[in-house]
Amino acid sequence: MNFAAFDLNLLRVFNALMRERSVTRAGEIIGLSQPAVSAALNRLRHLLDDQLFVRRGNDMVPTPRAEGLDEAVREALAQIETALAGDKRFDPGTTDRLFTLIGADFFSTLLMPSLSERLAVRAPHVKLRLVDIARGDFARLLQEDAVDVAMEPSFDMPDWISTETLFIAPLAIIIARSHPAIAKRPWRAGEFPLDLFCELPHAIRSVDGMPGVVDASLATAGRSRRVVLMLPHFQSVALAVAQGRLIAAVPIQFARAVASSLDLAIYDLPVPVKAHDIKLYWHKRHDRNPAHRWFREEILSATEVFRA
Numbered sequence: 001m002n003f004a005a006f007d008l009n010l011l012r013v014f015n016a017l018m019r020e021r022s023v024t025r026a027g028e029i030i031g032l033s034q035p036a037v038s039a040a041l042n043r044l045r046h047l048l049d050d051q052l053f054v055r056r057g058n059d060m061v062p063t064p065r066a067e068g069l070d071e072a073v074r075e076a077l078a079q080i081e082t083a084l085a086g087d088k089r090f091d092p093g094t095t096d097r098l099f100t101l102i103g104a105d106f107f108s109t110l111l112m113p114s115l116s117e118r119l120a121v122r123a124p125h126v127k128l129r130l131v132d133i134a135r136g137d138f139a140r141l142l143q144e145d146a147v148d149v150a151m152e153p154s155f156d157m158p159d160w161i162s163t164e165t166l167f168i169a170p171l172a173i174i175i176a177r178s179h180p181a182i183a184k185r186p187w188r189a190g191e192f193p194l195d196l197f198c199e200l201p202h203a204i205r206s207v208d209g210m211p212g213v214v215d216a217s218l219a220t221a222g223r224s225r226r227v228v229l230m231l232p233h234f235q236s237v238a239l240a241v242a243q244g245r246l247i248a249a250v251p252i253q254f255a256r257a258v259a260s261s262l263d264l265a266i267y268d269l270p271v272p273v274k275a276h277d278i279k280l281y282w283h284k285r286h287d288r289n290p291a292h293r294w295f296r297e298e299i300l301s302a303t304e305v306f307r308a
Contacts (some may be wrong), residue, residue, distance in 0.1 A: 166279060
């Protein structure tokens, strides 16, 4: 193969196909039509003498040859992008790209609507996509550039992942204002009796069906709660609580966001529970990338209200 004549745009197509596993979606994120992506793939197949991607149902599954090229291609494209950008000012007003985030549905409610409106003014051609954290190991997705940033509680991460704290999220109780416990047993504002907390049925958000930090804190105090409903999304937990029978412990920022529309009351937990540090994660290869750095700053600005 004559590398001197190799079209580097083919690597962009390859990278998009590795990320999206779809000719159509790959074309959307790099601004090419489906026929153009197919043509580029055929050129790559000819140049590399390998199928690279094989159709399986609706997905394009990479061959071992493609998987072997993946990391090197991603690293090379990132280095080229950073080198070409240099120190010149990034102009969000003219950029046209898709930014993909991964996080719990917590961020669908709290962040994405306001971030979308914020960027509509500052970067009208930018597109946003949030994928659910249940999609898989977000460290791997960051490594593969399948997502640009992840938003999750603090975890021990590999040294190739950069982090910055977005905000601290203490938990609070949500309960329907129509719940009989409020009418029959009034107590001081903000407080919630421990006996009642353990007695009432709980809904919890759990992706894997496992108990959380509240249960650990109760166990330390020699108590336990009655969990009767486990759901994968905070929004569904709040909707279940709004029906009037259940209570739940959710991040205070989320509780405040949904309390008014769902007619929920908010109370402090009756046991001390360590608050989560919610952090932003990204691959270190993007530390100096102007577009990526700008996007991270926009997320930090959009979440500033949750740090108050």
